[in-house]
Amino acid sequence: MSMTSTAAPSPQTGAVKVAMLISGAVFVLMMLVGVLMRAAQGDLLDLDPALFYQLMTAHGAGMVGTAGLSGAAIMWYFLGRHVALTRWVFHIFLALFLLGVVLILGAIFLGGFGAGWTFLFPLPAISGGAWDLGAAAAFLLGLVSIGVAFLLFYLEAGRAMISAYGGLGNALGWPLAFGGSTENAPPPTIIAAATVTVFNTLGIVVGAAVLVVSLINLYLPEFAVDALLAKNMIFFFGHVFINASIYMAVIAVYEVVPEYTGRPWKSSRIFALAWASTLLFVMAVYPHHLLQDLVMPGWMLIMGQVISYLSGIPLLAVTAFSLIVYLKGSDIRWDLAAGLLVLGVAGWSVGSVPAIMDGMISVNKVMHNTQWVPGHFHIYLLLGEVAMAFGFMAWLVRGDVAQSRFTTLDRLGIWVYIAGAGGFTLMFLISGALSVPRRWAVHMEDWLTQDRIATGFAVLAVLGALIFVLRFVGGLGRSSKA
Amino acid sequence: MQATILVISLLGMIAVIAIFLRAISHGATASQSGTVSDNIEQKRSRLIWGLLVFGVIVTAGSLWNWPHDAEASSDSISVNVTGGQWFWEMDRETVPAGKPIIFNVLSKDVNHGMGVYTADGTLLFQAQGMPGYVNKVKYIFENTGTFKILCMEFCGLSHHDMNASFKVVANASGEK
Ligand code: HEM
Ligand SMILES: [Cu+2]
Numbered sequence: 268m269s270m271t272s273t274a275a276p277s278p279q280t281g282a283v284k285v286a287m288l289i290s291g292a293v294f295v296l297m298m299l300v301g302v303l304m305r306a307a308q309g310d311l312l313d314l315d316p317a318l319f320y321q322l323m324t325a326h327g328a329g330m331v332g333t334a335g336l337s338g339a340a341i342m343w344y345f346l347g348r349h350v351a352l353t354r355w356v357f358h359i360f361l362a363l364f365l366l367g368v369v370l371i372l373g374a375i376f377l378g379g380f381g382a383g384w385t386f387l388f389p390l391p392a393i394s395g396g397a398w399d400l401g402a403a404a405a406f407l408l409g410l411v412s413i414g415v416a417f418l419l420f421y422l423e424a425g426r427a428m429i430s431a432y433g434g435l436g437n438a439l440g441w442p443l444a445f446g447g448s449t450e451n452a453p454p455p456t457i458i459a460a461a462t463v464t465v466f467n468t469l470g471i472v473v474g475a476a477v478l479v480v481s482l483i484n485l486y487l488p489e490f491a492v493d494a495l496l497a498k499n500m501i502f503f504f505g506h507v508f509i510n511a512s513i514y515m516a517v518i519a520v521y522e523v524v525p526e527y528t529g530r531p532w533k534s535s536r537i538f539a540l541a542w543a544s545t546l547l548f549v550m551a552v553y554p555h556h557l558l559q560d561l562v563m564p565g566w567m568l569i570m571g572q573v574i575s576y577l578s579g580i581p582l583l584a585v586t587a588f589s590l591i592v593y594l595k596g597s598d599i600r601w602d603l604a605a606g607l608l609v610l611g612v613a614g615w616s617v618g619s620v621p622a623i624m625d626g627m628i629s630v631n632k633v634m635h636n637t638q639w640v641p642g643h644f645h646i647y648l649l650l651g652e653v654a655m656a657f658g659f660m661a662w663l664v665r666g667d668v669a670q671s672r673f674t675t676l677d678r679l680g681i682w683v684y685i686a687g688a689g690g691f692t693l694m695f696l697i698s699g700a701l702s703v704p705r706r707w708a709v710h711m712e713d714w715l716t717q718d719r720i721a722t723g724f725a726v727l728a729v730l731g732a733l734i735f736v737l738r739f740v741g742g743l744g745r746s747s748k749a
Numbered sequence: 750m751q752a753t754i755l756v757i758s759l760l761g762m763i764a765v766i767a768i769f770l771r772a773i774s775h776g777a778t779a780s781q782s783g784t785v786s787d788n789i790e791q792k793r794s795r796l797i798w799g800l801l802v803f804g805v806i807v808t809a810g811s812l813w814n815w816p817h818d819a820e821a822s823s824d825s826i827s828v829n830v831t832g833g834q835w836f837w838e839m840d841r842e843t844v845p846a847g848k849p850i851i852f853n854v855l856s857k858d859v860n861h862g863m864g865v866y867t868a869d870g871t872l873l874f875q876a877q878g879m880p881g882y883v884n885k886v887k888y889i890f891e892n893t894g895t896f897k898i899l900c901m902e903f904c905g906l907s908h909h910d911m912n913a914s915f916k917v918v919a920n921a922s923g924e925k
Contacts, residue, residue, distance in 0.1 A: 317906055383903050389880065390859045390905060395834045397906045494860065494880045537793065559862065559901075560877045561817055561884040569812060576804045583765075584797045591772040592789055613769040620761035627807075629816040630754050632874050636862055636901040700755040702872035704864065704901055707909040713870055 278347035280663075282357050284743065286340035287660045289361075290333050291736040294653060297329040298729045305691075305725050308710045309718030317397055319708035320381035324406075327384030328371055331509055332413055334648060336364060337656035338515030339420055342463065344659075345456045345522045346424060350431040356423040363416035370409030378402020383706070385505055386410070388477070388497035392485050400485045407482045414475045421464045421471075428461050435461065439546070440539035452534045455521040462542045463514045466549050470507030473500050495562065502556040510549050513615060513647065516655040517586060520608050523662050524590065527605045528597035532589070541581035548578040558631040568628060575626025579619045587616045603677040603738065604665055607658030610685065614650025618643055621696060636706075639699025642692055649688045649728065657735040664742025676734060684731025690724030751871070819885035825849040826923055830898065832861030832878040834905055837898050837913035844915065845923035846890045853885055854878040861911070862901025868894055875901050890917040 300322050307314035314322070343357055374380040380402040382390045391403040428438040432453055438461035442448040453461075477500040480492045521532045554571030557563050590612050599605060621643035625634050634640070665671050698717045703710070710718055821827070826845065830852050831838040844850045854863045856878040864875040865888070873896075876886040890896075893916075900911035918924075 316909065320903075320906065320908075382905070387860050387903070390903075393834070393858050393905075395905050395907070495882060498860070498879070537790075559875055559884075560879065560882075561819065561886060562879075562882045565815070565817070568817070572812070573804075573808055576808065580797060580800050584793060584800065587765075587769075588793055588796065591768065594772040595775045609769070609773070613766070616769075617762045617765045620765060621758045624754055624758050624761075627811050629811050632816060633750055633872050634754065635875060636864075637872065696755065696758065700751040702751065702866065702870055704899055704909075706903040709909045711870070 276347055276349055276351050278344045279352065279354055279357055280344070282354070282361065283340045283344045284663060286336060286343075286357075286361060287656070287663065287739070288743070290337035290340065290656060291660060291732075291739055293329055293333045294337075294656075295729065295732050295736055297326050297333065298725070298732055300326045300329075302722060302725045302729060305718060305722045307708065309715050309722050310710065311719060311722060314708070316708035317379065317381060320383070320397075320706075321375050321379065323706065323708075324381050324383050325372070325375050328406075328410070329368075330648070331384055331505075331512075332364070332368070332371075334512035334516075334652050334656075335413075335417065335508060337659075338512035338652065339417070341519045341656065341659050342424070342460050342515040343420070345518050346427070346460050348522070349454060349457055350427040352427050353423055356419060360416045360420045363412050363419070367409040367412035367416065370405050370412060374398075374402045374404075374406035374409060378405060380406045382406075385501055386478075386481060387501060388481055388492060388494060389484065391481055392488065403485055404482060407478050407485075411475060411478050411482075414471045414478065417471050418468065418475075421468045424460060425464045425468070428457060428464070432457065435465070439465070440534060440542060443534060443536055444539035444543045447536055449536075452539070455532050455534050455538060456518050458534055458539055458542050459514060459518050459521065462546045463511050466507055466546055467511035469550065470504050470511065474504030474508065477501055477504065495560065498557065498560065499553075503550070503553045506553040506556060507549055509644075509648075513652045513655075514545070514549075516611065516652050516659070517615075519655055519659040519662070520586070520590065520612055523604060523608055523659070524593060526668050527599045527601075528593045530593050530597060532593070537585060538589075541585035545578070545581050548574050548581075552578055552626075555626040555631075558626075558628050559635050572626055572628055576623050579623055582619060583616055587612055600668075600671075600673075602661070602665065602671040602673045603681070603735070604658050604662035604671075606673070606677070606681050607654050607661060607735070610681070611651050611653075611655030611658060614654055614688075615647045615652070618647030618651055621646070633702070634699055636704060637699040638695045638703045638705050640705055642695030642699050645688075645692045645695060649692065650685070653732075654684075657732070657739075660735065660739040661742075664739055664745075666745075677738070680731050680734035680738070682731075683727050683734070687724050687727025687729070687731055691721050691728055694718075694721035694724065817886070819851055819887040821851055822849055825851050825887070827851045827853060829853045829855065830863050830878070831855040831857060832863065832900065832904070832911070833857035834859065835900075835907035835911045837863070837900075837911060839898075839913065839915055841923070842915050843918050843920075843923050844890070845921055846893045846917050846919055848921070848923070849887050849889050851885055851887050852876065853883050855883055856880045859904050860902045861904050864899045864901040866897040866899055868896065870897075877902060893917045893919050 306312040379398040432438040440458040443452045552574040554567040555575045694717045703714045829840040854876045861878040876884045898913045
């Protein structure tokens, strides 16, 4: 461990591999938890509701945290190609992250905490006897620890980009976006990383504030925050954080896909503009989570609906569109990494359709908090962020592109994963359309059929994921990118 | 309503999948067809403008009548619905069909969500119940019969057991 930055940029491969190994293992483990929950909803398994809600809390926090971890590792790796990062910061990041995980697991499985990963105020303090205040405090402290880990991460990333590009505005690509100046235009990785750094730092600061208030409230109930304000802060933080994980993971697409297509992914003006608008949209869209909070100002709900829709444009017309143009114009040789990275962008794009639908106030009236919601977000997480993370893992342990082979096992893995995740998420959407509420430990008789079919698909998805992780572990020993 | 939403979403999703599949299968023949054509950027801006225009139309159409209108009128009837861990309280058990009913949704403790369902399990509308606030939602029941209230916001251990029911009757006053 050295206290100084390395002089020349170089990716921190070893630590990133550790982070991806942890991510892959936790993804599979939490997917198994997901299978248990879905099986319990389908009455294939008898889970005590208290345990169901504990598992739901672990699955939500674990998956969101791991999506963040894998996205951060991808960003750190490729940022390391362009700017000199202080290496020990990533070690502290991992350590604080793991400390948070330990606190959260303790809170849930020793303390019985089960208020959901969104810790919606004032539920952590008012458990109706299911858990005590200590468990709630441990959970909130665990999230604080993970928040601090990410703050450190972004501070260092921001520092390195600012010093390399002479200011935040330059790193964000604003001279290119708003002036059309291609001189010293930063590469796509920098524009994306700088954008995420800005919005996720703000998101985490707001999240930390509401966490601290909730913590104090546990022990001093008269110190209460307004429930509507807390809800706004929590959904701002939650929305920004989970989106940041996808926007970080897509950096792998910008950096790796050109190896296959032979065309560099360039920072065009439209690219820089897309990211500039994303910066605004990601932060302004969160009221679409509050469309049934009728005391919210009408203009905010309208903003939530309008920006939900607008957010789809940079994704579809810039990232997905460019990827499609690159694919069409080249004779790509597929392998596991290429397949999963392209799948990630496709899944993200597909998931935006039901997401935008749910962002409409009139649709939201009958879809909000039904299983439509886990339906759409599992599409762009399972088939989006997580696919990109698995793609990056495959790429990390892949040899030279020329020697890389698309084995039968790889193909099998991809198709089993697509079939499993596709069927599983489709069943969520169907359940949502049939008015099944989300986050119910026990389902009514009429809902069981979809639950059971979904459980079968979920098992397939886990099998696919298991293949990807085992391939990664097997490749770790003989990989060239040391 | 829900079936329409599902069908529109599935069509949109299939369209996106088809575009990706075409690009992937096209890639294999790309080496013969030569370089990427110059009109790509033109296509892209057409896509962006198309999406924007489409968005303006859908937004205007879907918000023209404010979906959350809850104004009281001379013939409207108010009901207070209060959620608590883990029960619903209503200050009347019957409401009339054909008249605007304004639901005032409240909470005694944590966040809850009042989801109003038909007897056969279709969600008609919902509103959050939050400590310290009154969320108002208006609905006109066209049919009489029994309706259910399920909880739509996770509120702890017995969230899934928080159900209640009420009756919609033909009588204009809504009394039994
Ligand atoms: C095979 C894979 C998976 C299965 C079987 C699964 C299953 C489930 C189930 C059954 C629920 C609760 C649904 C309900 O509200 O009724 C859920 C919620 C959730 N899942 Fe997954 N899931 C999987 C993968 C993922 C992935 C990859 C992520 C994110 C990276 C994720 C993130 C979440 C989140 C954030 C929630 C919400 C928790 C809450 O409501 O508090 N899941 N999942
Ligand atoms: Cu509830």
